[in-house]
Every structure is written in structure tokens, then in C-alpha cells.
Amino acid sequence: MLKTSKFYQYKTDNEIDLYINYNSKFKTNYIHLDIIRPLSDEAAVSKNALIPYILYRGSKKYPTNQAISRRLDRLYGADLNVSVARRGENQILRFSIDIINDRYHYGPEDLKIAAVDFLYELIFNPLIVEEEFKKAHINKGQAFLKEKILAMKNNKNNYVMERCYQEMCRGERFSLYPLGTIRGLRKANCDNLYNYYQQVLAKSPIEIFAVGDIKQKKDFFQYINKKFVYKRNKLLPLNNTVIKTGGFQFKEKEEEDRINQTKLSAGIRIPVTRSHPLYFALIVYNGILGGFSHSKLFTEVREEKGLAYYINTRLESTKGLILINAGIDMLDYQIVKNIITKKLKEMSRGQFDDDSIRWTKKKLINRYKNLSDNNHSIVDAFLLGLINGKQDSLNYVINSIAEVKKDEIIEVAKKAKLTTYFLLKPGSVQHDL
């Protein structure tokens, strides 16, 4: 029997969406707020990315980062997360709090309400001096964002994936790094930043998620409805992604770095997203190719040939991309490339057996069932459904995966186009951010 709880949907008078997932399985309650922006251009993306990190320096009620931290620690070390993400060609400014369930403390305060109040203060009641964010906070936010952008190269695997996205999607908005760029930060007009932020709040879709022991759902909604009142304009669309279907040119790029292991990403286009009839076949396709340890790539590259410790695929289902990632010896590069080409061909020729389909489906279903045991994953998965305008229940997803036919997987495979290789190999430091 599948143990899952559904989202109850509410909309405040000024069109903020609230989704409550009521369950009592977690020791904490998780409140999460997303502000959704189109990924538009380098300067705007950098400017948007700056905002959460300015807000995090202090608000009107908690005027310093220390005051913010002190309040959170008093709330039993409530876990605040402020970040910027990319889903398709959307930039998401995210704020979340994980706070202990009220069952486990004896104080008078309702902690989930305290968490809502706190997020409200942080996002909607910033520290303003003469109609602008406090100057020191802007400077700190800029310094912080700059370091965060530069730090991309510290994690070589992530760096290679991001560079592969950039090369394969050059000229498309998806190639913009969600935190922006140093150049973008320089280009962005940061005068009247607070004024700009007010526009952001007025026009952007805002989605709030609450997962946990929230039995009085209506009261909780009413509390938010009364609290989050401000002037809103006509909202921007929830999804701003353009799916490119042709005109791809094969590209191979490499950079050197002072590293021990060569890291590669191979970029594949598949114009199939959530609302496409082949969406569930795409999920199975990705699983057979590289999603699991029984998958084609792992089996040959690691289990048979011992060429890598890791080789896997990552699906970006809003934009229709798959990346194959591996860490290898430079000497084996051509062999690994040949295997990748061969495996992609085998997929489109239907050279995969019924076992691999059956096992992949079972593993996927296991993964989807387990997803509802993690409050962060519940929100992440649901948000992707929202952005793509297709909110399938867990039961529907599981049934749909079970029903995927081999022909459909082959059809997906035929749409897959390997367009890009990006390689980071041992040598001198070359890249420059």
C-alpha cells in the first residue's frame, strides 16, 4: 500500500499559491517559498540572484545576520535555507525553513506560525534606508554572490556539467548560470534595487509549500492570506522555457585544470517534457541508459571494463536535456566516447532486453515511493509538476511508468541527439570565470 499524502491547494486574495501537504510522519515542519522568474539575460539573472543574499543580511525586525541567526537558534535551531535554482529556463529564488514539530517542545509559541512569520519578515519586510536596501547589506550580498559564482570551479564535477550546459545551449537562456556571472553583476544596474525588488514581488508567481503536521489547514491558509497582503500586478508566466527541436551542431570542447582525473559531460537533447505523451517513456529511457547501477553505461564502463568509478546520467525534464557524466583517465577518453555512441545506438535500435525494462521500472517506482518519505523531495517534485503545468499524483506516475512499452522507449531513443562533449583534463589552469 502506498503511503502518501496529497497537497491541498489554496490561493490568497493577491494570488500567492499555498500548497499544504498534511502528514504527521516527520519530526519537523517544512515551510518553503519560491519566487519564480524567467531566466532572461546575464544582467537580470545576476541581479535577481543578488536579492536573496541581501535579504539574508538583515530585515527590519532582525536587522543583522546575527539577529537572524539568534532568532533561528531560539526556534530550536530552525534550519533556514536561502538559495537560487534553475528549473528549465526559470530562475527560482528559494527560501525555506525546517522547524521542529510543535509536539516536541513545551514553550508557548506555535513554531510553524513562528516560521511563517520569520519568512514573512525576511522576504517582505526588508531593512530599508532611504528607500533602498541598507548599503552595507548590498555590498555584503554582492561580495558573497561573487565568491559563490567563482566557487563553481571548486567542485570539478559540477563545473563540468555547467560548462557542458553552456556549450550545448549557447544562445539559449538555459545556458545562464542560475547565480549569474561576474560580468552580469558588473553590468546590472543596481541603483534602485529595492524598487526593482518590489516589482519582482508584484509580478512574479510566488508558491508557498508547507509539509508536515498542519492539521488546521484552513486556519493556516487564513493566517497566510491575512499576513501576506501587498499590491500585486498581473503575474508573469510560471514557465518560460523554450524547447529547441532542431538545428543542433555537434561540438567538442575541452579545458585543462590542475586535477588528477579527467571529467567529462556529454550533452543529449530530447524534446520530450512532462506534457508530452512520451514523458514516462523518457523517464524509463534515462533509467536504462544511465540512471542506475544496472544501466547500460555503468555496466560496460565500470563493471565490464573498469574504466571509471562513476558514470551516470542526469535528466533535466523541463528543458529536455540529458547529461552523461563520468570521471576517467584521459587515455581512455576515446574508448569511453565509443561506448557512449554505441549505447545510444543500441537504445534506438531497441537492443535492450525485457529485464532491463522491468528492472528499471521497478527501481523507478521504488524511488517514487521513497520520495514521499523526504519533506524536501516532496516539494521539489511537486514544484516541477507545477512549472510544467502537469501535477500528477504519485499513484498516476507509478501506474504510468509501469505501463510504458518498449516501442515508446525506442521512439524516445530515436529523438535523442548527442550534441556536445565537454572535457576537463589534467594540465595547467586554463579556464577563467
Add this chain to the structure above:
Amino acid sequence: MIYKKFKEIDEMYYEKTLKSGLRVILIPRSSYNKKYAVLSVNVGSVDLKLKDNSNIIYGFPPGTAHFMEHILFENREGSIIDAFSQLGSSVNAYTSFNNTNYYFNAADNFYKSLNCLLSFVLKPHFDQNKIEHEKSVIKQEIKMYEDSPSWQSFHQLLQGLYYKYPIKYNIAGTSQSVDKINREILEGFFNKYYNLDNMNLIVIGDINHEKLFDWLTDKFSNFGAEHVDFKKIYPEEPSGIRIKKNEIAMSISRPIITLGFKENRCFNDQRKIVRHEMLSNMVLEMIFGKSNDNYHSLYDKNLIDENFTFNFLQEKNTGFAKIYGETSHINQSINSIVDIINNWHRKINKDDFEIVKHKYIGRYFRSLNSLEALSSQVIKYLNLGQNYFDLINIIESISLKDIIDQYNKLLLDQEQVQIIIRKISK
């Protein structure tokens, strides 16, 4: 069978040691889909030497425990991975300083998966070709870690802290030590350490305790009481640090500093270790937590950034505090951190202590959400003769006086290892 109910945290705990010597722990979670089981062997990267009951001493190359973790996935009957895939469950393993853990998660087919897990860990097949094959995979794994700046800073820190204690070796070993491993070494290692009375099985999920214990009793009905007498041997670790300062260079965006303070005391009473570790972490939190002034004075001077972290790890034989930061002002940052530590006793504040306690209580509850995280804590505490569900009482029992005592012993005017990772310039 032991049954305990922990009312304040809504948890239940069953424990039973089977005739075969295997200790089984069940933590029921009726609201979860996921069922998680981990077979934890009491051997980790630090266990490189043992003495058997005829006083013969056996030694193993660094990385043997981790190599065993890899090689057990190679089976006579076919791929272990495929066997689990067939059931739809996910299997994996990891090696820590003190344990090797084999686990799976499954929404369905729990008992079939458990059967697979027990079979493959307990019935090894050491084929020389497979051993050679796995060496090349492990060498790639070692290279992957070597490219990680945070891993490097940790690795270098342990090199600086320890003269002899094998925690200083990379868990996976080195290319050279991995090359030394062969079939004979693996067989010897397995025969000594992989006995049922040297293992714990931890199960978390919607599982009935009676059924689980009956199933396991039945499963092991043909096993006699397995008991292999041996004593793990560790080299005598001199007190004090080995290297005061070490610098390396990597391709990173800004330099990394890591400071390490060594706990020279041994704890013969294992129960004290858990409490000691918790209160040491609270000391660091009181000095460097985001709630107090020190963190912000360093932050505002650009001497640390958001990546600043600290923690304290206590083992049976040793412990250490690690402080990690990223900054362009290397010396100024190190000097300021050391200054803050040595002057902290002048500004101890009772209110700060209450806040830190609150924070740790909340953090404890949050750690119970994830079955993976919970299981690794349960294993750690089990090895120290403790129950992780008692930790809330331990946190509550800690007083400000305990904190100050530990500060005086571990940190005040103590020598520290300084690791600097500089930025390679073009």
C-alpha cells in the same frame, strides 16, 4: 529481546541478539514507504592489525576494509546489483573509520532484498581477475576524491594531527597500498572480521518485529554460534600534534584554511565518549556559532565566509576538533580564530549556552527524519554501547561547567595543526 519506547521523541526500539551472534535492531516507522536495512560490520579503515587467540599478529594494507566493501559485490552466482535491480530495491555500501556498512532501501520486496543482502555479504567469492578489475575502479575513486578541495583539507589535517593512529590513512588507501591487496589478504581479513558476532543488522521501516526476528532466526538456523577470538591492535599514538603547519596548492577560487585540535585523552568508559563528543561540539558552537559575535566579527572582516564550519569527532582512542574556513586573508584569519579561542573564557555568557542547547535539541529531532542519517547515528552509538534515542537526555544533562572544563582542556592555549590550501595561480 529488548523493547524500549521513547515517548518524548515518538520512537520505538527493538533489539535481539540471535544465537548465531548477530545483533539485530529494529526501529519501526509505520508511516514510511521506505524500508531500510543495513548490515554493519565492526571493521573500518583504522583496523589494520589484529592479534588472534594464538597470539599471532596479522597486518593489512591501508584500504583493505574499503576494498572488501567493493569486492563483495562480485559474486559467484552473478551480479549482486542485478539481483537487487530485479527486486526494484537499491543496494550500496560505504566504509568509515570504524565500520563497513552494506545497505539497501526497498518500498516492496523487503524480505527478498534482505535475503540478498545477507547472502552476498556472508558468502564471498574472491576471484583474482575480479580483484584486479576492482583495483582500477578504486584508483579512479581515489583520484576523484583527490580533486575535491574539502576532502583534501580533511585528509591533510589528519596527516598533521596523527603520528601513527591509522585514521591518518585515506579510507580507500593509496594506489600503492591498493596494489598490494590480493586474494590471500582478503580471505584472511574476511575470516577474522566478517563473523556474525562482529556485526549488527539495523532495520528501519514499517516492519513487524516478531516476523523479522522469526525470519532471521529461521534464516540462520544452520549457523552455529560464530565466534572468532581476536583483538584489534592500534599503534600507541603519542600525544601532541605531528605537524604544525602544512601547505598545498589546488585549483580553487579562494584559499582554504583548516585548523585541528587534538584530544589526547582516551576514554576507557565508552559511555563517556558520546557525551564528550556532544559537549565538545557545543563548546565550538558557543565560540563560533552564527548566533554570537565572534562569527560575525570574522565575517565582517572577510576572514571567513558562509562556508565556515566546525565540528568535533570523538573516537574510542582519540578525538579532534576541526575548524574550516575560506578566505583570501590566510594569516590574519588563522590568527584571529586562534585569538578568539584563547580569549573566549573572558566572555562566557549563560544566555548563549541556553541558545546552543535549544539549537542542538532541534538539530537532534531533524536528524531523525532521514532513515539513512538515523541508521548511521544508530550504528555509531551502538558501537559505543549507547542508544541514539537517549541522546536527547545527554544534551539536556550538559551544563555550562562541563562546557568550560572541556574548553580548558581541548582548546585554551593548545597547539593546533594549520592546513593551508593555496590557490594555484596561472
